[in-house]
Amino acid sequence: MNWREFRHNRRAMTGASILGVFVVVALLAPVIVPYSPTAIRFTPNLLPDGAHWLGTTVNGQDIFSEVLWGTRASLFVGFLCASLISLIQLVMGVFAGYVGGLFDTVATAVTNVFLVLPSLPLLIILAAYLQGGSVFVLIAVIVVTGWAWGAKVLRAQAITLRERPFVQAARISGESRWHIVMTHIVPNMLGIIVSNFFGAALFAVLAEAGLEFIGLGNINDVTWGTMLYWAQEGNAIFLGEWVWLLVPGLCLALVGTSLGLLNFAVDEIANPRLRRLA
Amino acid sequence: MSALLEIRDLTVGYGWRFPPAVTAVRNVSLTVNAGEIVGVAGESGCGKSTLAFAATGLLDAPGRVVSGSICYDGTEMSTLSREELRRLHLESVSMVFQASMNVLNPVMRIGAQFRDAMAAHGVSSKQEARRRAEEAFDLVKVPRRFLDAYPHQLSGGMRQRAVIALALVMRPKLLVLDEPTTALDVVVERAILQSLDELRHELGFGVIFITHDLSLLVEIADRIAIMYAGRIIEEAPARELYDHPKHPYTIALMGAFPPLQGERQRLSGIPGQPPDMKDLPPGCSYAPRCPHFMPGTCDVIDPPEVVIDERRRVLCHLFQPHESTRV
Amino acid sequence: MSSPVAVSEAAGTANAPALLEVRGLTTSYGIGRIGRHQVVKALTDVDLAVARGEVLGLVGESGSGKTTFARTLLYLERPTAGTVLIDGDAMPKHPNTHRLREHRRKVQMIFQDPYSSLDPLRTIESTITQPLRAFDIVPRREERQEVEDLLAQVGLTPAKGFLTRYPHELSGGQRQRVGIARALAARPKLLVADEPTSMLDVSIRLTIMNLLLDLQRSRELSLIFITHDLAAARYVSDRIAIMYAGRLVEIGPSAEVLGKPRHPYTMLLREAAPDPTQRGLARIHAEERGEPPDLTALPPGCPFAPRCTFARDECLVELPEWRPAGEGHNVRCVLVDKATP
Numbered sequence: 001m002n003w004r005e006f007r008h009n010r011r012a013m014t015g016a017s018i019l020g021v022f023v024v025v026a027l028l029a030p031v032i033v034p035y036s037p038t039a040i041r042f043t044p045n046l047l048p049d050g051a052h053w054l055g056t057t058v059n060g061q062d063i064f065s066e067v068l069w070g071t072r073a074s075l076f077v078g079f080l081c082a083s084l085i086s087l088i089q090l091v092m093g094v095f096a097g098y099v100g101g102l103f104d105t106v107a108t109a110v111t112n113v114f115l116v117l118p119s120l121p122l123l124i125i126l127a128a129y130l131q132g133g134s135v136f137v138l139i140a141v142i143v144v145t146g147w148a149w150g151a152k153v154l155r156a157q158a159i160t161l162r163e164r165p166f167v168q169a170a171r172i173s174g175e176s177r178w179h180i181v182m183t184h185i186v187p188n189m190l191g192i193i194v195s196n197f198f199g200a201a202l203f204a205v206l207a208e209a210g211l212e213f214i215g216l217g218n219i220n221d222v223t224w225g226t227m228l229y230w231a232q233e234g235n236a237i238f239l240g241e242w243v244w245l246l247v248p249g250l251c252l253a254l255v256g257t258s259l260g261l262l263n264f265a266v267d268e269i270a271n272p273r274l275r276r277l278a
Numbered sequence: 279m280s281a282l283l284e285i286r287d288l289t290v291g292y293g294w295r296f297p298p299a300v301t302a303v304r305n306v307s308l309t310v311n312a313g314e315i316v317g318v319a320g321e322s323g324c325g326k327s328t329l330a331f332a333a334t335g336l337l338d339a340p341g342r343v344v345s346g347s348i349c350y351d352g353t354e355m356s357t358l359s360r361e362e363l364r365r366l367h368l369e370s371v372s373m374v375f376q377a378s379m380n381v382l383n384p385v386m387r388i389g390a391q392f393r394d395a396m397a398a399h400g401v402s403s404k405q406e407a408r409r410r411a412e413e414a415f416d417l418v419k420v421p422r423r424f425l426d427a428y429p430h431q432l433s434g435g436m437r438q439r440a441v442i443a444l445a446l447v448m449r450p451k452l453l454v455l456d457e458p459t460t461a462l463d464v465v466v467e468r469a470i471l472q473s474l475d476e477l478r479h480e481l482g483f484g485v486i487f488i489t490h491d492l493s494l495l496v497e498i499a500d501r502i503a504i505m506y507a508g509r510i511i512e513e514a515p516a517r518e519l520y521d522h523p524k525h526p527y528t529i530a531l532m533g534a535f536p537p538l539q540g541e542r543q544r545l546s547g548i549p550g551q552p553p554d555m556k557d558l559p560p561g562c563s564y565a566p567r568c569p570h571f572m573p574g575t576c577d578v579i580d581p582p583e584v585v586i587d588e589r590r591r592v593l594c595h596l597f598q599p600h601e602s603t604r605v
Numbered sequence: 606m607s608s609p610v611a612v613s614e615a616a617g618t619a620n621a622p623a624l625l626e627v628r629g630l631t632t633s634y635g636i637g638r639i640g641r642h643q644v645v646k647a648l649t650d651v652d653l654a655v656a657r658g659e660v661l662g663l664v665g666e667s668g669s670g671k672t673t674f675a676r677t678l679l680y681l682e683r684p685t686a687g688t689v690l691i692d693g694d695a696m697p698k699h700p701n702t703h704r705l706r707e708h709r710r711k712v713q714m715i716f717q718d719p720y721s722s723l724d725p726l727r728t729i730e731s732t733i734t735q736p737l738r739a740f741d742i743v744p745r746r747e748e749r750q751e752v753e754d755l756l757a758q759v760g761l762t763p764a765k766g767f768l769t770r771y772p773h774e775l776s777g778g779q780r781q782r783v784g785i786a787r788a789l790a791a792r793p794k795l796l797v798a799d800e801p802t803s804m805l806d807v808s809i810r811l812t813i814m815n816l817l818l819d820l821q822r823s824r825e826l827s828l829i830f831i832t833h834d835l836a837a838a839r840y841v842s843d844r845i846a847i848m849y850a851g852r853l854v855e856i857g858p859s860a861e862v863l864g865k866p867r868h869p870y871t872m873l874l875r876e877a878a879p880d881p882t883q884r885g886l887a888r889i890h891a892e893e894r895g896e897p898p899d900l901t902a903l904p905p906g907c908p909f910a911p912r913c914t915f916a917r918d919e920c921l922v923e924l925p926e927w928r929p930a931g932e933g934h935n936v937r938c939v940l941v942d943k944a945t946p
Binding site for chain 3: 433545551
């Protein structure tokens, strides 16, 4: 992973900038939010005006405050899920690929099982069954359905690296297995691990929003997904409240795009063969 | 009879700007006649592969010919259109690369690849293509049934023979081989070289044989050109080069091959490293490593090309024209 | 089917026990999935011994098993059968981690490809420090000095300048020197060099071979020099062993094996090797052109028999045992009489 390359890659910088804006918003939300996002004391269904930049919902909440607050939820879920998924992939993919043997056989079998399960229906069924009590249920569901594919990719790469002479040299230099994985294998496939991380974050953000939109999240939480749910419930279209429907969706799209850009960019940087000729 | 290939004062570089950042081949002149095997020997970075690509018109950007001429059978290559150049390939000039596996499409049967190659050169009849392919396989002594096989089903030696067969299928007049046997075992290599030798006597094509293995060239080539840092520093008939090498690099290179028999003696390699082609020092590129280095001359003035006789030349300050003795 | 003859060869020198003794070493592994399972017999029944301070050249073409031999000696691959003894100590059939470490203290390896045998993300210092640390060679505070000493010994001077460099900043020859330094860090008694010069430029090869010889002499190391290049083996080795299709077919003093080869395969190798002293293109016999056998489908008897000009009926049935062909020279071929050579 070449950080200098990163700075010069347009897609990486664009993605990072957009994401950066949202991260800042998420961190500063409690400070910059004009009203409490859960307060329902405002006149409902107002169109954007001076006091309410994006208008109010059918329940009388300020949309702008909700949007700002929702950033926290999306990013929190996105990055937490991505981290957990990456951790699982490290064990079930990288480590399994390197050590081989029984551990690998079992891990591959488990991975294949999870791979075969259709994630979208599974996501919906699990969320519905577990009755969206808290966001942690969503996180668990997303992690369980989202780790398998990346694990397979990482495993393949780890197996390739395992055969490289410098790894064999490390083995005969007396290094322990875990040490070799962490100091030789992982750094030499960092690009694909990071790129997987962003891919997982993208999946998580969109999966969360999707589940909440169909009402499987906690509808009292303030997130972009639940905003869309309420906009749908509140007939925003018929009331001409485009903003209410559009803005959360746009935010999701932007965050999604930034993660996607970062995913591609890191892939490019790590694998010079994917680069376009300057 | 005009030479099959005449390269005059060729300079080839790599880079997007002009002049290019790296000059890989500098003022190289080489002639190949029909039925002749010309060996080009040198170590990595000396420019021999670049020379091969340029000579066959296969040089891709960012590499390009900066100056000089490449004349094939009397026709200047730079005057040819893309279409004409494409036709030149395979029909007149054929190249065999080092890693044969990279040449053959792994998911296509070999016979099909032959068909494709020939179709691009006007042989559209399936039967005709098959017949020619079988003939080519016979030439290189690969059983015909392997035409229906996939590349990975053949051993390394067979694959390389198949690639040579592909190169010969349109009966080119010039065959350029870039390290064709480096990845192969010595027995297989010897067998392939034997076949090649027989074929060139039978079919009369000329060969440029590029390799780092000088001892091999002494056995198979008629003439040998030694390349160093983009230049041909010595050229002579193979036997003479071996018996009486003149350039210090040639002498050192010969000495770097341990003998198979005789007394066990300690030999020394060549100290130092080939120069960085992006940053060539003035004068002779070999000077920093040369035991006959003459300060004030070798590191300042470009060595002259000394023609020793009609078949030998040397690029070195140690020699004067019309003399084969040292200064 | 052990062969006392080959094994006691090295021991024959001044009654010193052999440093390395290998008996009946066999390594096979399976490939393919269920239903298409095949067994690759990479190494079959290899016996040899290496004395202290000796250089043994192991010559063979691809598929001969020479790399498998190296890997098996280092236990990068587990032997299927046979024993490996270092200083008379036999390695257990299933060595644990501790035992493996002890083994690798004594036996180290130099890899073929200088471009992939060093971790591209580690500095030279880091690469050489790892075995120092893993084997507890010197206390922490002396590590850097030890690394510098090693670098100086392999000719990378000024050593300080190389510590912080990365592999891609070094040339092939320099990288190979780092590989040698790394192997020496563990202070082994036996070095196994797996084609250490075949990926280097011709003019660099000699310098590396000379370096190995110098190091070997000054440290009284034993060296197994694996190569396909007969001339290189001759230059470096005291004795040469020839491998074919996973088996050892001839072994003896270098001058003898090359000067008077007795096994038809050795003769073939000798003829096929580039020899500029020959006038014109040396030819080899038509029948011997052919390829080494498929290791998953080895014929019974002598593996070379299908290609051998001198093959007799018995060769296709049974593999001959070791027969003496001279002082310290043994051949596994019916052509050599069982009686005195």
